[in-house]
Structures are given as C-alpha cells and as structure tokens.
Amino acid sequence: EVQLVESGGGLVQPGGSLRLSCAASGFTFSSYWMHWVRQAPGKGLVWVSRINSDGSSTSYADSVKGRFTISRDNAKNSLYLQMDSLRAEDTAVYYCAAGNYCDYWGQGTLVAVSS
Amino acid sequence: QSVLTQPPSASGTPGQRVTISCSGTSSNIGTYAVTWYQHLPGAAPKLLIYTNNERPSGVPDRFSGSKSGTSGYLAISGLQSEDEADYYCAAWDNSLSGWVFGGGTKLTVL
Secondary structure: OOOOEEEEEEEEOOOOOEEEEEEEEOOHHHOOOEEEEEOOOOOOOOEEEEEOOOOOOOOOOOOOOOOOEEEOOOOOOOOEEEEEEHHHOOOOOEEEOOOOOOEEEEEEEEEEEEO | OEEEOOOOEEEEEOOOOOOEEEEEOOOOOOOOOOOEEEOOOOOOOEEEEOOOEOOOHHHHHHOEEEEEOOEEEEHHHHHHOOHOOOEEEEEEEEEOOOEEEOEEEEEEEE
8 A cells, every 4th residue: 555654744943943754655656756745824725846756856836946955865755845944834734745746645744834 | 936836726616617827837837747636634645637638547528638738727626625726736847957836727516
C-alpha cells in the first residue's frame, strides 16, 4: 500500500524557516517524480515545487522561487522542502505527492506563519 | 486568481450526470493534457483522471474526462452522495514552467 506521511509543520514567525519531510513507502520511491502542493485555509490547491526521480532537476512556483528548496534522499525514501523567509501568505496545509500526475498524496502537514 | 478557471460550484441529484469545465490557455491546456483530482474534506486529494481521459485503477467508470482546445471537462454520471467533494483540474504550463491548478469546483449532491 502506498503511503506518504508529511511532518515538520508548525507555527513559525514571519521571516523564519521550516523544513518539511515526507516519508514514502509501498512503492519504488527512487523511480517517481515528487511534488509539494499546498492549500491555504479556505482556498484551493496550489502547486509549489517538483523534483525528478534522481534529484537532478527541480521546478518551483514563482511565489516560492528563491525561498523554498526541494530535495530528496532516495536511500531514505524521503522528500524534503526547506522553507526560508516565510511569509504570512505561506500559511497552508502542505501535501507531498508522488508520480508524474501527482498519482498519490499524503494527508498533509499544517504550516502557520504568524507573529 | 487561478491560472485555470473552473466554476466555483456545481450540483445535481442522485443518478444525474454533471459536467465540470476547466478553461485554460494555449500555454497550458492548449498544449498539455488535463488532470483531475477529487478532494474530500479532511482527506488526501485523489487522482481521478490523467492524460485528459485516462482513469487510474480503482476509479469508477462513472468518472470520465475530455479535452477540447483550451478547455478540459470532467463528467460524472450516475451521481452518488459520496461524490460530494471539491474537484480540481491541473495542467503543465510552459510559460510558468510549472503545474497550474484550477480554483476548484464544489460539487453538491442534492
């Protein structure tokens, strides 16, 4: 059974940093592209970033470019999102998703940016 | 403001057929395939349709997708109460070099 479990969310002050993790199991993690997608309270889904299967290629939404960094450790079946210079508008549930089409999703982890 | 445009709401009665539209541009849907997701409150989003009209295993054939020009469509036939959810379309956008989502459509089963 495919499982994606996000962790690392929490309350952080504006300008602060957080590192999200996503633990994957039940599939060959090293063969899958991975994504981060977020959903602000009461709003829709917004794509944040993606990384290819070996970690050599990444893409970011303009809203997070230069502040967020996606990475992966295929030996640990884990995906990461380093979030720096956080803003109030980054407040959202962050989901990790696996596959070219975001075939599989985790339950999400909440990030709240507030003073 | 989402890059892809969906109606904010749709509704139907049990057994009915409902269609949800997703309007884009030449830089996204006009060039790339449309993907659809179902999102129930408190649950993980679920892939419903990929490559315009393909269903992952386990998705009932009541769900179908299509694309015409710069618009995609999700049709749900034989509407059931458990279909009440938010539905999102998505596509790659070559101008933004990223995935773009629609704003979501809240489907109500009356």
